[in-house]
Amino acid sequence: DTGVSQNPRHKITKRGQNVTFRCDPISEHNRLYWYRQTLGQGPEFLTYFQNEAQLEKSRLLSDRFSAERPKGSFSTLEIQRTEQGDSAMYLCASSLEIGAPREQFFGPGTRLTVL
């Protein structure tokens, strides 16, 4: 169990550029979640997958955001035409869904700064 990993850890970009983040969940975890955390706030839910299926998206996930989990393993989160308001920590979490509640394990996050 190597934990949830996220890459890159830090990303600085200019407004209008596209960025992509990667999350590798704990192996055999079928659920994968994306959250966003801004300064002074708790994490806010963006979207989650069960295997390769994207089951839910929050209203925070605008048209500029897209997430994929093509083979049910790693996931990518892409932000197109970044805006300064996208600056935040993007957290990924995974869990093993077996029809009963289970804890989510979080990665270290990717900190995005949009200049």
Add this chain to the structure above:
Amino acid sequence: AQSVTQPDIHITVSEGASLELRCNYSYGATPYLFWYVQSPGQGLQLLLKYFSGDTLVQGIKGFEAEFKRSQSSFNLRKPSVHWSDAAEYFCAVGRNYGGSQGNLIFGKGTKLSVKP
């Protein structure tokens, strides 16, 4: 609407003193409840969780929390704080989908400072 309230933004305690961090939630169904801790620049680490059963739950690092349904609360406690406990603490509710769990709803966090 589902929500989590942590009324204390910042708490300072002396090392060795007891600690209680408050958490209140609003959720229509039986909640799944969690406390996570976040150190600067780090991800979230689970301290403890409540799914069902005994309302007093024990976690890591000497933390415990008590679920009180009548008060919609899940307060975190520690009898003696160590300097290494200085961090930000988040209470969260897990959405209950008929026994399965969806995303977490977090409070805004309580920052804990520890005086020597």
